[in-house]
Amino acid sequence: MTTATPRAERIPRTRSFRALEPTRGGLVLRYIWLSIAAVACFFPFYAMVVLSLKPGLAVQFPQSLLPWNLSTASYEQVLGGQNVLVWLGNTLIYALVSVVAVLLLSAMAGYAFAKKRFRGKETMFWSFLAMVMVPFHVTLIPTFIVLAKLGGVDTYWGLILPTLANAQAVFLMRQFIQGLPDELFEAARIDGAGEFRIFLTIVLPLCKPVLATLGIFIFLWHWNDFLWPLIMAKSSDMWTLTVGIASLQQQNVPLSVMLAGSVVALVPIFLAYSVAQRYVQEGVTSAGIKG
Amino acid sequence: MTTTPTQARPPAAGGRPRGGSRDSRPPGRSRDGQGRPGLSKRLLGRREARIALIFVLPAFLLFLAFRFGPAIAGVGLSFFDYDISGELDWEGLKNFERMFADPTFWQALGVTLAYSVLAVPISLALSVAMALGVRRAFRGSRFFRSVFFLPVITSLVLAGAIFKWIFSTDGPWSAIMAPLGLGGSWLNSTVLVIPALVVVGVWSRFGYGMLIVIAALQDVPREHEEAALMDGAGAWSRFRYIVLPHLKPTLFFLAVIETTASFQVFDLVYVMTQGGPAHASYSLVYMLYDQGFKYTDYGYAAAIGVALFVMTLVVALIQRRVLGRQK
Numbered sequence: 001m002t003t004a005t006p007r008a009e010r011i012p013r014t015r016s017f018r019a020l021e022p023t024r025g026g027l028v029l030r031y032i033w034l035s036i037a038a039v040a041c042f043f044p045f046y047a048m049v050v051l052s053l054k055p056g057l058a059v060q061f062p063q064s065l066l067p068w069n070l071s072t073a074s075y076e077q078v079l080g081g082q083n084v085l086v087w088l089g090n091t092l093i094y095a096l097v098s099v100v101a102v103l104l105l106s107a108m109a110g111y112a113f114a115k116k117r118f119r120g121k122e123t124m125f126w127s128f129l130a131m132v133m134v135p136f137h138v139t140l141i142p143t144f145i146v147l148a149k150l151g152g153v154d155t156y157w158g159l160i161l162p163t164l165a166n167a168q169a170v171f172l173m174r175q176f177i178q179g180l181p182d183e184l185f186e187a188a189r190i191d192g193a194g195e196f197r198i199f200l201t202i203v204l205p206l207c208k209p210v211l212a213t214l215g216i217f218i219f220l221w222h223w224n225d226f227l228w229p230l231i232m233a234k235s236s237d238m239w240t241l242t243v244g245i246a247s248l249q250q251q252n253v254p255l256s257v258m259l260a261g262s263v264v265a266l267v268p269i270f271l272a273y274s275v276a277q278r279y280v281q282e283g284v285t286s287a288g289i290k291g
Numbered sequence: 292m293t294t295t296p297t298q299a300r301p302p303a304a305g306g307r308p309r310g311g312s313r314d315s316r317p318p319g320r321s322r323d324g325q326g327r328p329g330l331s332k333r334l335l336g337r338r339e340a341r342i343a344l345i346f347v348l349p350a351f352l353l354f355l356a357f358r359f360g361p362a363i364a365g366v367g368l369s370f371f372d373y374d375i376s377g378e379l380d381w382e383g384l385k386n387f388e389r390m391f392a393d394p395t396f397w398q399a400l401g402v403t404l405a406y407s408v409l410a411v412p413i414s415l416a417l418s419v420a421m422a423l424g425v426r427r428a429f430r431g432s433r434f435f436r437s438v439f440f441l442p443v444i445t446s447l448v449l450a451g452a453i454f455k456w457i458f459s460t461d462g463p464w465s466a467i468m469a470p471l472g473l474g475g476s477w478l479n480s481t482v483l484v485i486p487a488l489v490v491v492g493v494w495s496r497f498g499y500g501m502l503i504v505i506a507a508l509q510d511v512p513r514e515h516e517e518a519a520l521m522d523g524a525g526a527w528s529r530f531r532y533i534v535l536p537h538l539k540p541t542l543f544f545l546a547v548i549e550t551t552a553s554f555q556v557f558d559l560v561y562v563m564t565q566g567g568p569a570h571a572s573y574s575l576v577y578m579l580y581d582q583g584f585k586y587t588d589y590g591y592a593a594a595i596g597v598a599l600f601v602m603t604l605v606v607a608l609i610q611r612r613v614l615g616r617q618k
Contacts, residue, residue: 027429034424034431038438041494043463045441048453062463109350116343117336124351131358135555135603137576138596139361141583142368146361162357170350195342224446226558227576231584242448246562249452262449273444277437280444284499285506 048266052259074260084261086237087244091265094159094229094240095222099215102166107211110173111203115185125174128167144231152232159232163222168289169214176210177203213283216276223269241265366600368593386594396595398570399578402485406574407553409489410496414549415542417493418500423530425501426508436505440498447495451562454491458563464490478564481571488559488572495559496552500545507541508534547610551603575599 046065053070055077078084112118113125143162152158184206188198204211229240236244245261273280283289369387372380390396421439425432442450458464460476464487468474477487511534519529557576560566566573566581575595583592 030424031431034421034435037421037424038435041438041442041498044450044453044457044494045445047457047463048450051453051456062466064461065463105350105353108346112343112346116339116346118340118343118347121343124347127359128351128354131354131362133603133607134358134362135551135596135599137555137579138365138593138600139358140365140579141589141593141596142361142364143357144583145373145589161353165350165353165357167354167358170354195346199346220444224444224448226446226448226561227580230561242446242558246448246451249455249562255452255456258452262452265449266445269444269446270441273441281436281440281502284502 045266048259049263052256052263055254055256074254074256075264077257078260078264083236083244084241084264087239087241088264088268090233090238091223091240091242093156094225095219097156097160098163098222099218101160101164102169102218103211103215105164106166106169106173106214107177107204107207108199109170110175110177111199113170113174114177114180115182128170132167132171140227140231147232154232154234154238156238159229159238163225163228166218169218172210172214172289173207176207180206209279212276213279213289216272216279217283217289219272220269220280365593365596368590369597371590373589374587382590386590387597389591390594390598395570395573395578396598399573399575399595400598402571402573403554403556403575405485406488406492406556407550409486410492410553411546411549413489414493414497414500415545417497418504418545419538419542421497421501422504422508423534426505436502439501442495443498445495447491447558448562450491450495451559455563458487479568481568484564484568484572488556488563491563492553492556492559496549500549503541503545504538507538511537543610543613547606550606554599554602554606 050065050067050070052074053067053072054064055071055073113121147153147158147162150158152161180203184202185198188202193201224242225240226242226246229243230246233239233243236247239247241261242265245258245265248258248261370382370384372378372382372385421435425435425439455478456462458476458478462476465474465476468477473483477483515533516529519533524532555576556574557580560572560574560577561580564572566577575598579592579595579599582588582595
């Protein structure tokens, strides 16, 4: 905060006069309240890490939050128990398979909706759109019943397949591909490229930015998904991280072990976010993708 | 290298035989020599349609099987009695009669609405406040944005354990609130459990709204704000009369999104309170989950799903009304 003051002085001077630039005092004030908000926002993460490193402690606030007398015993317990690693693997399968499949399917459908003429196109497209309105919970029970009859409970395909029907992804892909110039496809067609080659070599590469944005969101959704895996994965070796860690919370597991599990589950998602931060923020602001 | 030839080709295509062969290539095998361009064009269109269908069908079939079908089945199921035994009995409106006579349903509806009424405005207000704080680039603005967005990508299931501790008797929340006479565990209080869930819910969602509001703030004309400043308008009146009117459509959109999301609150309740104490945080989706997957009373659970659907539709209708009036 103290280093901020000289900066505040410098910015208005190097630029042309801008009436709306905050005054020095205003900027200091802003740093203060933003920092308070940031600390409040970040506090749960800090507490999570510190308490996970303090096994067997009667957790008394505020002494418990001081970062000393740390031990990694809880992590050894969590990672040594095998379960967390199995759940991590399941979550990775659930998320990665879905990302690849949804991106491919929605890019194909989006391409056809954007650039092709065929009968029933409008009806199909609007039925996609209308379904965005229907809450997931209305479809939950029938989907579960049908999959249970087909033997999909406790299997990867039963878990993954229903989540591939993603109307929002199709809609976004169509929006993006509509903006691509027709000439590109025409030129390839004249060169004798088949439709599938056009799709693979022209459409997909051009869609890279939107695929990246959509991909990271689908990854996030699946990584954090809870109710669906909770219902579909019955045995503990089919659980995803969220289901497994929620079950730890229901048992009498020490707080530090539970938190160590949460930290282990959060690290990959934070890594993914730090790599793809730009796409995440752009996805929210330009496409309005739900977080 | 690659752009020049592709740009040159389309005009040349019409005149050269190469271009002609392109036109008649797919139907050429069957229609060659008949010289009816209209027909070959139609056939070409049919071929295009067939390819288009191949592209659309995988997504569309999945969609029919897992969204459209179940949505209709979900509404249909609410008129039946269907449980684990597998017998499907027509019940007519009995599930709904039972729902309206069920005090637990009204409790769940009340909890859901109370949560939404508190969480949505607080979340929106916080989104706007933080967006105003970081809207213009300054040293650290990106850092603040990222910190505020971090909870959005964090699963509430994973954050649940630490928040349970934060709200426990030994936790910091109790210590902070003790001077106000609100110490003790909020999660064990039938009155304070909803506000506690609202705190966590808002923590996990305001960053999303903040990003949306930041984008909308870029459309506020700077000159208007500067003019107001010259006229001696204070920060509050500049916000109230210049910025806020510009934000209205965005805030409205956000309010709809946040309301429908808060109607569906489940993860939070599941990990923090399991609906307790004494059903004080028993939300509608939690009830749906209980009825469907604990008591396997699928028909009744479907009826609760329909109630949720109707609530979402009401919000959507209000949205259309208001948007219509604005136009």
